[in-house]
Amino acid sequence: MKNAALIKATLGACALLFSLSAYSGGGGGGGNDGLPLPDTCNTNCGYETGPSPSLSFLQASSGPLSVATANVSSSVDGFGGGTIYYPANVNQELAAISIAPGFTNTQSAVAWWGPILASHGFVVITINTNSRFDQPESRGRQLDSALSYLIDEGNRSGSPISGLIDENRLATMGFSMGGGGALRSAARNRLSASVPLAPWNIGGNDFEDIEVPTMIMACENDGTAPVGIHASPFYNTIPGSTDKALMEINNGPHNCANGNNSNNALLSTYGVSWMKRFLDKDRRFSQFLCGPNHEANSRISDYRDTCDYL
Numbered sequence: 001m002k003n004a005a006l007i008k009a010t011l012g013a014c015a016l017l018f019s020l021s022a023y024s025g026g027g028g029g030g031g032n033d034g035l036p037l038p039d040t041c042n043t044n045c046g047y048e049t050g051p052s053p054s055l056s057f058l059q060a061s062s063g064p065l066s067v068a069t070a071n072v073s074s075s076v077d078g079f080g081g082g083t084i085y086y087p088a089n090v091n092q093e094l095a096a097i098s099i100a101p102g103f104t105n106t107q108s109a110v111a112w113w114g115p116i117l118a119s120h121g122f123v124v125i126t127i128n129t130n131s132r133f134d135q136p137e138s139r140g141r142q143l144d145s146a147l148s149y150l151i152d153e154g155n156r157s158g159s160p161i162s163g164l165i166d167e168n169r170l171a172t173m174g175f176s177m178g179g180g181g182a183l184r185s186a187a188r189n190r191l192s193a194s195v196p197l198a199p200w201n202i203g204g205n206d207f208e209d210i211e212v213p214t215m216i217m218a219c220e221n222d223g224t225a226p227v228g229i230h231a232s233p234f235y236n237t238i239p240g241s242t243d244k245a246l247m248e249i250n251n252g253p254h255n256c257a258n259g260n261n262s263n264n265a266l267l268s269t270y271g272v273s274w275m276k277r278f279l280d281k282d283r284r285f286s287q288f289l290c291g292p293n294h295e296a297n298s299r300i301s302d303y304r305d306t307c308d309y310l
Contacts, residue, residue, distance in 0.1 A: 035144055036151070038192045039168040042310070047095070047169070047280040049121040058272055058288065059265035063119030065090065070160045072125065078145025080128035082107050084153075085114035086161050087121055093154075095169035095192065095279035096123045098146035100139045102176025102200070104132045110175050110197075112259030113271070120272050122279065123164055125150055129178075136201045139181030143172045144189065168192075169279050175258055176200045176225060179216075183234060186212040193278040195271055197257040199234060200225035207234055213243035213278040213309070215270065219252030220301045227302075235304065243278070243309045245289065248302035266299050277309065 039045070050064050051057070065087040074081035087094065097117060101109040107126040114124045127146045129139055147170050154165025171193040174182035179199030186194040187205070191212045198219050218231035225231065227248060235246040247270055249256045249263060259267050269288060276285040290307035294300050 035147055035170060035189045035191070036167045037190050038170070042281055043283070045281040047166075048282045048284070049092075049094075049280065053273075053276075053284055053288070055269065055288070058269040060268075061264070062116060063121070063272070065119050065121060067115045067118045068160065069114075072127075072149070074128065076149060078148070079142035080130050082125050082127035082146065083111070083114060084150070084161060085118035085124045085126070086164060087118055087123075090121075090164065092164075093166035094121055094123050094164050095171065095275070096147060096150045096154075096165050096167075097125070097171045097173060097275065097279075098143045098150070099124065099126045099172075100129060100143050100146075100174035100178030100181050101127075102174075102178050105175070105178075106132070109255070109258055110173070110178070112264075113173060116259070116268055117272065117275060120276065122275060123150060123154075123161055134177070136177045136180030136184055139174060139178050140172075140184030140188065141181075143174065143178075143181055143185045147172075171195070171275060171279055173197065174199070176254065179225075183207055183210070183214070186210045186214055193275055195274055196231075196234070198222055198225050198231070198254055200230055201234070205234075205237070207237040208239060210238045211242055213274070214238055215245045215247065215274045217257040217267070217270070218246060218248045218302075219254055219256035220248050221251055222254045222256075224254040240306060243306055245274070245305040245307075246303070247294070247300060250299050250301040263299060266297070 068088040070084040072081045099110045114126045117124045125146050151167045153159040169192050172182040172185045173195045175197040179196030180201030182196045187209045194214045197217050218227045273285040273288040276282045294303035
């Protein structure tokens, strides 16, 4: 009888652990809470690519590298497929970025970011979500799954991005609920960078755990994710010890930071500079993040940061 009771208790405990494990997956699939840690190099790491940057260089419609694409089937595990953008004719490991759209959106909502970032030396995947109605927690886990997919493809012989992925330099981006997902991924993982675009998230969060260098791009006239309810409190919750910035775009509606609009030059300048500074550890881009009077630009209504970034 004692053995039977012990077996029953053991099975019950195992069932409980299984249940908790399944619940913690959050709907993102793939079980990717364990993305590789970022490397610890901060200076002279040898990741720099491209010429010495200038403002006109960053504001251009594309960077110095030509870009190729590869489609990702919706049958992949953990997210709803998407598109990979990567520099063509490059033979070195590069940082990887996953980007998620917002509520009811497909990857087309964030597609502008793919080629612009890839042309500056990153491997980028814009994703479709498992459901167009997925919430930020699920979208964050799907961003993790997409990064894991890029790592696997980088290690797979015959993949178009074989040998191109540095698994220790990873970043997330996302729009609206995808931006909330990017923040949730940054709170859960040790990434190298994150750039939420007009992020939306309600309810509890653990953004006080974020140690990832994070730039929030907000939209002043955002009626869907008002800055005072979403972007600003999110920024304030991220610890002051974390490298962070908040840029609010003047008169911007909810989708002001998605690109393919009149803000392209502004978005490219700050988005590329942030990724270059923290993914490539390229201090040549610090001059565009720390030092300028950002609000002197008529397109910027508010700018906050924790400069200088170490």
